[in-house]
Amino acid sequence: MPSSLPRYSTNIYVDVHRIKCHADAEVIDKRRNKGDPAVSTSTTTLPVLVIGAGPIGLAAAAQLTARGLEPLVLESGSSAGSAVREWSHVRLFSTWAEVVDPAAEKLLAPTGWVQPDGATYPTGGDWAEQYLQPLADVLGDRVRFGATVTGVSRTGRDRVVDADRAEQPFTVHVTYADGTEERILARAVIDASGTWSTPSPLGGDGLPALGERAAADRISYRVPDFKDLAVRARYAGKRTAIVGSGASAFTALASLAQLAKDEPGTHAVWILRRGISGSTFGGGASDQLPARGALGLAAKAAVDHGYATAVTGFRTYEIVHQDGRLVLAGEDGRRLDPVDEVIGLTGFRPDLSFVDELRLALDERLQAPVELAPLIDPNVHSCGTVYPHGVGELSHPEQDVYLAGMKSYGRAPTFLAMTGYEQVRSIAAALAGDQDAAERVELTLPETGVCGGAGLFDEAAAQESQADAGCCGTPALVQLGAPASGGC
Structure with missing residues (x-):
């Protein structure tokens, strides 16, 4: 467990051995145990818990910081963009100008960070080293590495219990690289853990083929x-x-x-x-x-x-x-x-095991939020039918919990980094109480952008194609993470 913890006036940290809390939190906890209704809703000083320090998770932290909210990012890997680093050899379809979140850029600017040439194409390794890691560094103690989230629920409420559910803070169970366990309270949860860790098996029925594990x-x-x-x-x-x-x-x-x-x-x-x-x-x-x-x-x-x-x-x-x-x-x-x-x-699929105690409304086919799924369902839509979306399409029956980034697409095959940045901008606005900004679309995408992906990149061929496209060619976009198979 980290030796220093961010100071939240009403945050309570619990591990399997003891309760560690600030003095004011102890008082609040006693009042809560006595059923004080004024305390049950006092969660606004708790952090917004972000799962994953990839492009979308770190963008969420930057957006929350810009809104005056305190994020706490938990990353299972040892560095920012751990999944991205695993495909560091792959060059993106998007230019640098298209893969840097605006709020993140503003957060980085005072440090002297200079964005690489916006017209050039980074590799996954470039993206991680030259943007994601500096962003995590400037966020400082708001990002913890080697921290694996093993469960998320409401304090004192499993998914069956209705009573006062929305008034309870989220409880997030974490296991650190050294084996230490901890519980962290949060006012909201943004799961931006992606799907990289759960590739789909070879079997045509969605299950591992016979003999697949043995091979x-x-x-x-x-x-x-x-x-x-x-x-x-x-x-x-x-x-x-x-x-x-x-x-x-x-x-x-x-x-x-x-x-x-x-x-x-x-x-x-x-x-x-x-x-x-x-x-x-x-x-x-x-x-x-x-x-x-x-x-x-x-x-x-x-x-x-x-x-x-x-x-x-x-x-x-x-x-x-x-x-x-x-x-x-x-x-x-x-x-x-x-x-x-x-x-x-x-392709890939989301790991929903650690959010199983939350009340999520997920599409039965894609395992994506039910309001978003019809827009991205490959059974129905061809390339380019999804539009920028935010908190409205990403909300669940469980208030203040969101799946964002690639994980929000469930098993759908493609995802744009810029779409993810728009998602977390909208979510941060909603959590800050700015509903107008949350509902406002602040991104324009070309119709075929949803089919973008990272892959083999032939600079000469691409430059020729861009030249042929003339002044009106659509800008190339990135698919978050390594490309998903089975897309458009």
Whole structure:
């Protein structure tokens, strides 16, 4: 547990061994135990608890600070943007100008921080080192690292109890890297923990395929960094199955094709749950996101030039070991030729286990807030149908708790950083009592922006595409985190 704790006049810190509280909090606690109604609503001096120190979590802290509210950010990793750092080799589709939150920029300005050239494209590593970490540093003790949230509830109320529920502060259970446990009281909770830690399995039914866990040492659920010599050696001269149909799969296909040019015998088997149509590889040269269009064209070239073989309509049922290799069997009875490695890029899903005691209204398909889900449901909408949204679409029956950022999209495949920044701006305004600002839309997105994603980036190709687009080309946008498969 950190040796120094932020000072909140009525905050109570509880661990499994003892109650640690300030003197005034002790008095308030005694009055609460006597049923004093004036105390039950006294939560406004408690911090707003933010889960996750990624782009959206830190932006939430900056927005709250600008509103005079006290944030406390809990990050399970050891540094800011821990998830982003895991795809540090991937270059964003967005420029620097599009991935810096306005409130964060104002918070950083007095420190002498200078935003990198707004017209250039950062990698995930650049984003973390040059923006997220400095932002966490300026927030100081408001950010705690090595702090894993294991549960969130209302004080003294499980999800069944109605009595005086809304008047009780939130209780957040935390486990630190050294094993210490703590309970923290909060006036509101913003869960911006993302979905990076919970990739979807290979099974076509949403469950792990038979044998998938046993083959875990041969399966990667992230886009490998093929510039790493050890990673290159793992895939060089090998036959690799790539499962997925989104930007992540495009990235892996294009990268393996490049490796195949240098290392004979390298080949990709691209497994799609659907067929190949005119939109499978994106918009190509006409894509309003030039870098994404270039990525789709590179993936198509991998297939056209024989570096990859496409298998369509295949839903994985079982993975079988055979003579030191892996055989993927489909639900329709097909068995593919053996492969050496598998890269599963079938999307991500939210971890809702630690917010299970809260009353959340989530869509039964996407696990996204019910008001937001119809706007982003890939079963219904094509690219570009979501509009900027805020507290109205993100509210739940449990007052003052919000899922924000990538986690708010549940299992939907794409998310924009700028959309997340608008979400937390609206949430902070609502928590500060400025309902007009909370309901006001302060962001304009191009119609095709929702399909943006991070992936392979060919600067020359992208510059050519931007030049062709002329003065009216739509600005490229970023998909938060590594690209999710199965998108538009």
